[in-house]
Amino acid sequence: MISLRQDESDERRIEKLNRIADVLVERIDKLEEGRGSAWSMFQAAVALEQEVQARTRDLEKALADLSERNRELAVARAAAEEANRSKTRFLRAASHDLLQPLSAAKLFLSALKDTALDDFQSELALRLSGAFESVEELMHAVLDISRLDSERIEFQRKPVDLGGLFRRLAIEYAPMAESKGLKLTFAPTSAVVLSDSVFLRRIAQNLVSNAIKYTDQGGVLVGVRKRGARAWLEVRDTGVGIAAGDRARVFDEFQRIAREGGAPGMGLGLSIVRRACLKLGHPIALDSQPGRGTVFSVGLPLVAPGAHAEPAPAAATGPSLRGRVALVVENDEPMRRAYQLMLRDRLGMVPRVAGGTAEALAMMGEEPPDVILADYNLDNDDTGLQAIAALRKAAGIEVPAIVVSARRDPEIGRASMAMGAPMLEKPLRAEELQIVLHKLLS
The missing domain is CATH 3.40.50.2300 (Response regulator)
Incomplete structure (x- = not known):
């Protein structure tokens, strides 16, 4: 009996020792696992640090390369700006020498027209006048583009009387329209807008001239539509029209609508219109149907009634100049x-x-x-x-x-x-x- 109890007691002690051993083994296993995880984390941290160092070196190299590229770009930009200034200075200097003989020739031709000419001489004078006008138009276009491309261009924004501008343009372009048998109409207007009078006149001149060039029958109508705070200067013609695929490129340099007989000019007028409108902040719109005509519209900010507008030159009337x-x-x-x-x-x-x-x-x-x-x-x-x-x-x-x-x-x-x-x-x-x-x- 005593032996049986002793055996049971030994078994319990053995079972208890086994449980203690299992717990100790489990703790040792967990401790080993923890040591392995910490080691892994340590190794990962070392690898990450090395990767960060490598990426830092790459970033420093990239920044150095970018800095070098920026210096190169700055040098290139400075050279380009200097080249542009040199071009502008050259054009300014050359314009005087080029326009001087042209101006003299036009005054000589004007004096020639005032003399008695036979039909042949009158035709020669007329053709010479047309040739000089083409040269003058091209030179003005080149100078205008040069000025509009300059970053230092200054605009003189002031109230401009569109009615006075229309009267001046009517006198200027009536002979051109009559020579093609077209009816040129300027709708009366009292609108006063805020713009640069010189460039607004150039915009209107190019739009009217372009409309006459591309119109063979009918006429050209120039007017104003007031919408909200804007007056829209509209130039309508009954000309050849512009296809949808050509409407974007007509504002590019040296672009003209292809048609039989062509149109005079170098295709610079609308390019000047776009540049000037962009610089002045005047929106421009185009609506056209091939064979039925085109409408160009330029949005101009209206000036409050009563504002002083720059007067347009009046007709050559007044006291006689004779003897002065x-x-x-x-x-x-x-x-x-x-x-x-x-x-x-x-x-x-x-x-x-x-x-x-x-x-x-x-x-x-x-x-x-x-x-x-x-x-x-x-x-x-x-x-x-x-x-x-x-x-x-x-x-x-x-x-x-x-x-x-x-x-x-x-x-x-x-x-x-x-x-x-x-x-x-x-x-x-x-x-x-x-x-x-x-x-x-x-």
């Missing part, structure tokens, strides 16, 4: 001769011509002229503004004056305006000069 003395300051001999012929033979004025400020002062004498006509670019750093100031000082009175320039520089325009002297651009139109002279001497 005009002192011309011009360093180019052909231009001096052209001024003499036009002022004397066409307008009946008494022209006195000088090559610079000193010569003009010596020529003026005690009796001041009725008007001064001075070219901006004279020899030896002399300018027309300096000549006008010196002549007015010597005369002791504010003699009416006109500045003529081939440089489309807003600074020259502002300086001329500050002196109370209107500025005319070369190539000079005889009709435009006559209008300004009448206005100044009225």
Whole structure:
């Protein structure tokens, strides 16, 4: 009996020891697992650190490469900007030398038209006039594109009377429309808008000229539609129209609608319109149907009623210019001769011509002229503004004056305006000069 109890007690102790051993083994297994996991984490951390170091080195190299590329881009951009400035400076300098003979030729041609010509001579004069107009249009287009592509272009936004602009365009483009047998109509308007008067006129000129070129029958209608805070300048024609696939590219340079006989020009007009509208913030729309015509619309911000609008040049009316003395300051001999012929033979004025400020002062004498006509670019750093100031000082009175320039520089325009002297651009139109002279001497 005692032996049986002893056996049971031993079995219980063995079972207890087994359980203790199992627990100890389990704890040891867990401890080993924990040690393995920690080791794995340690190894992963080391690998991650190495990966971070490698990626850091790659990033530093990429940043160094990017910095080098940025320096190269900065150098390239500076070179491009300098090239653009050089191009602009070249065009400004070249424009004077190119427009000078063209301006003289147009004044000579104007004087020729005022003489008695037979039919053959009249035809030659007409064709020469058309050729000069084409050259002038192309040169103005190139200069306009150069100015609009410049980052430093300055716009003179002011109220512009669209009615006055329409009257000026009607006179300017009536001969072109009549030569094609087209009816050119400008709807009367009292709208006043805020824009740059020079570039708004160029926009309208290009749209009207383009409409006439691509219209063979019917006519062209120019008008204004007021919608909300905008006045939409619309140019409608009954011309060939523009296919849907061509509507985007017509605003690109040297693009013209292909058709039999073609149209004159280099395809730059609408490109100038798009550039100018983009710079001025004027939206432009196009609606067209092939064979039925086209409508170009330009959105212009309306100005409150009563705002002072820049007046458009009036017709060449007023007191007679005959016998009035005009002192011309011009360093180019052909231009001096052209001024003499036009002022004397066409307008009946008494022209006195000088090559610079000193010569003009010596020529003026005690009796001041009725008007001064001075070219901006004279020899030896002399300018027309300096000549006008010196002549007015010597005369002791504010003699009416006109500045003529081939440089489309807003600074020259502002300086001329500050002196109370209107500025005319070369190539000079005889009709435009006559209008300004009448206005100044009225």
